[in-house]
Amino acid sequence: MPTLEHKPAGLAAARFFPTGLKPCWTGVVLCLAALALMATACKKDVAMEAIDSDANGYLCLKCGAKLYTARTVFIGPQCPKCQQQSLMDATGYYCEKDHHLTIRPSRQDPQPVVCDVCKAPLVNAMRLPREKDLKAWGATKVSS
Numbered sequence: 664m665p666t667l668e669h670k671p672a673g674l675a676a677a678r679f680f681p682t683g684l685k686p687c688w689t690g691v692v693l694c695l696a697a698l699a700l701m702a703t704a705c706k707k708d709v710a711m712e713a714i715d716s717d718a719n720g721y722l723c724l725k726c727g728a729k730l731y732t733a734r735t736v737f738i739g740p741q742c743p744k745c746q747q748q749s750l751m752d753a754t755g756y757y758c759e760k761d762h763h764l765t766i767r768p769s770r771q772d773p774q775p776v777v778c779d780v781c782k783a784p785l786v787n788a789m790r791l792p793r794e795k796d797l798k799a800w801g802a803t804k805v806s807s
């Protein structure tokens with residue numbers, strides 16, 4: 664008897680739906696708000712990561728010294744290793760493909776920087792290297 668079986672189910676739905684509606688929608692709205700917050704926080708982090716760093720990287724064009732300092736410490740253009748006026752700021756170029764940060768002196772070069780790993784040109788991929796990136800690059804810390 665399909666009609667009899669159907670009826671209690673229909674009644675149950677009619678009874679529970681109006682009361683269940685409000686908390687359910689509040690939950691959905693809260694969920695969406697949380698998701699929106701997470702999305703904006705996420706976007707902000709990525710943007711901040713590109714311009715924010717905890718260290719300054721340097722490369723000497725004369726002796727090839729790779730150095731870094733704390734964010735608040737600035738050195739150069741005199742190289743502490745060879746004493747030449749050839750210390751350049753180093754900056755990073757991030758490869759989306761292999762998540763590798765290629766570090767180069769930040770001079771205006773018409774040639775795009777090429778990824779250390781996959782050799783693809785990295786255009787508009789500039790990102791300030793962080794201490795861990797500079798360490799991985801082989802830089803040593805200079806304290807003053």
Ligand SMILES: [Zn+2]
Pocket residue numbers: 723724725726727728742743744745746747749
């Ligand atoms: Zn040097």
Ligand SMILES: [Zn+2]
Pocket residue numbers: 758759760761762763778779780781782783
């Ligand atoms: Zn690459």
